Amino acid sequence: MHATETSLATTISAQRIAALIASSSNDNAKTVAVEVVAETGSTNADLLARVTAVDGARLVAPVLLVAESQTAGRGRAGRPWQTSKTSALTFSLAWKFGRPLHALIGLPLAVGVALAEALGIFGIDVELKWPNDVLRDGAKLAGILIETAQDKGAGAAGIAGTWTVIGIGVNLTMPPDLQQRIGRAVADVSELLTHDRERLLAILLSALSDALADFDARGFTHFVARWNRLHAYTGRAVRILDDGRMLHEGVAVGVDEQGCFLMDTASGRVAVTAGDVSLRLRE
Numbered sequence: 001m002h003a004t005e006t007s008l009a010t011t012i013s014a015q016r017i018a019a020l021i022a023s024s025s026n027d028n029a030k031t032v033a034v035e036v037v038a039e040t041g042s043t044n045a046d047l048l049a050r051v052t053a054v055d056g057a058r059l060v061a062p063v064l065l066v067a068e069s070q071t072a073g074r075g076r077a078g079r080p081w082q083t084s085k086t087s088a089l090t091f092s093l094a095w096k097f098g099r100p101l102h103a104l105i106g107l108p109l110a111v112g113v114a115l116a117e118a119l120g121i122f123g124i125d126v127e128l129k130w131p132n133d134v135l136r137d138g139a140k141l142a143g144i145l146i147e148t149a150q151d152k153g154a155g156a157a158g159i160a161g162t163w164t165v166i167g168i169g170v171n172l173t174m175p176p177d178l179q180q181r182i183g184r185a186v187a188d189v190s191e192l193l194t195h196d197r198e199r200l201l202a203i204l205l206s207a208l209s210d211a212l213a214d215f216d217a218r219g220f221t222h223f224v225a226r227w228n229r230l231h232a233y234t235g236r237a238v239r240i241l242d243d244g245r246m247l248h249e250g251v252a253v254g255v256d257e258q259g260c261f262l263m264d265t266a267s268g269r270v271a272v273t274a275g276d277v278s279l280r281l282r283e
Contacts, residue, residue, distance in 0.1 A: 003034040012036050012066055012197050020202035028209035029202075032062040032093070041072035043092035044147055044167040051094055051149045051163040059094055059163070064205055066091040070169075087174065089200060092167040093208060097216045101148055101162050106220030106259030108132040108274070111144050111166055113226045114211035118204050124189055127232035130261045131274040134170075135232050136187035142170040166208070220259050228254040237282040238263060240272050248272065249282065 003018035014036040021029045040046055043065045050059045070090050097104060112128045119126055119134075126142075127135045134142035145167040171188040192200060214222055228234070233252040240248040240263070250265035260271035261279065 001030050001033055003036075012068060012201070014066070016196075016198040017064075017066075017202050017205070020198060021205060024202070024206060026206045026209065028213045029206045032064050032205060032209060034064045034066070034205075036066045037068070039069040039071065040067045042070060042167075043067045043090060044145060044165050045072070047092050047094040047165045048147055048149060051165065059096075062096070062209075063094045064091060064201075065094070066201060088172055089170045089197065089204075090168070091201065091204075092165050093205070093212075094163060094165050095209075095212050096151060096161050096163050097212075098161050099216060099219075101150070103219065104148065104162060104164065105274075106223070106255075106257075107164065107215060108144050108146050109227050109255060109259050110211055110215045110220055110223040111146070111168070111208065113223050113230065114207045115142060115144070115168065115170075115204070116230050117226075118207035119189070121203060122189075122192060122195070124192070126230070128227060128230045129232050130255060130279055131259070136189070138232070139185035139187040140171075141187040141189065142168060144168055166212075168204075170204075221257050224255060224257050231255075233279070233281065239280050239282050241278045241280060242276065247277065 001018055001021060003014035014034045018034045021032070021034075047059070047063060047065055050057055050063075052058075067090050108131050109128070112132060112134055115134055116126050116128060124136070129135050132144040132146075133140050134144075147165045147167070149163045149165075151161045151163055171186060172193060173190050174186050174188040211223075231252070231254050234254060236252050238250065238252045239246050240261075248263060248265055248270055250263040250270070253262035253264060253269070256262055256271060258271075260273050262269060262271055
C-alpha cells in the first residue's frame, strides 16, 4: 500500500493513515492506496474517471481518496452535498468486485453495517435507514453513494468484475447556519473531534475493506441479521414514495437476503427494491 499527498495544503496525512493500516493486522486494508486532497469537486467523480480511463491512469488496485472539502459532492438521486474542512469526513473508496453488477444488490446496506460497527468502536450508537443512510437519534449522520463501472482492463478473456466507487460523508460538526440551510434535522459526531482524523479514517477503511471482501465472497446474506439489528424503523408506520407519489404504506419489518425493504401493508407483505424511491416515516 502507498500513500499520496496530492496537495501541500492538506492537513490530513495520507502517510499516517497508511502507516496506521500497515501496523495493523488487516490484510484487506493493506491493499488500498491512500490519497488526500485539500479540495475537489467530487471524490466519486474523480475515482470514476480513473476507473473508466483507457490509458495509464486507469486504476488497477483499490484506492481511498479523501477530500478535506468537496464543492460538488453528490448524494442519492443527484442531491448536492457540500462540505468544509471542519464539518465532515468525506471520502470515496474504489474497489473491484469479482461479482457482476447484478450480484451487488444489497451492497449499500452492507456498507452501512460496516460504518455503524466502526462508529461503535468509539461508543457511538447509530441506526440504519434503508437503503443508504446512517442515523443518530433519528437524524441523518452519514450518507452513502455507490456508483459502478465495468472493468475495462479485463478484456474478452479476462476475469469478469465490476468496479465500485463508494462515496461516504460523515457529519463531524453541524454549525447552526449550515443546519438552517439544510432545513432538516442533521446529526453529527462532534465528540470524535478529540481524535485525529487519520485514526478515524484508518478504522473506517479497515471496517469497510473487511466488509467489501466479505461481501464479494458471500454476498449480502452475511449482513442481513446485522442490518436488521440496526434498523431504525422496525415496527414503525412508514411510506414508500416515488417522486412524491405514495407507492406503499404500512409497517416496517426489515430487509431480506436480496436487500429489499420488507413492509406489512393492508394487502400483505411487500418487498421494495431500492431505486429512486424514498422511505419516510408516516407522521
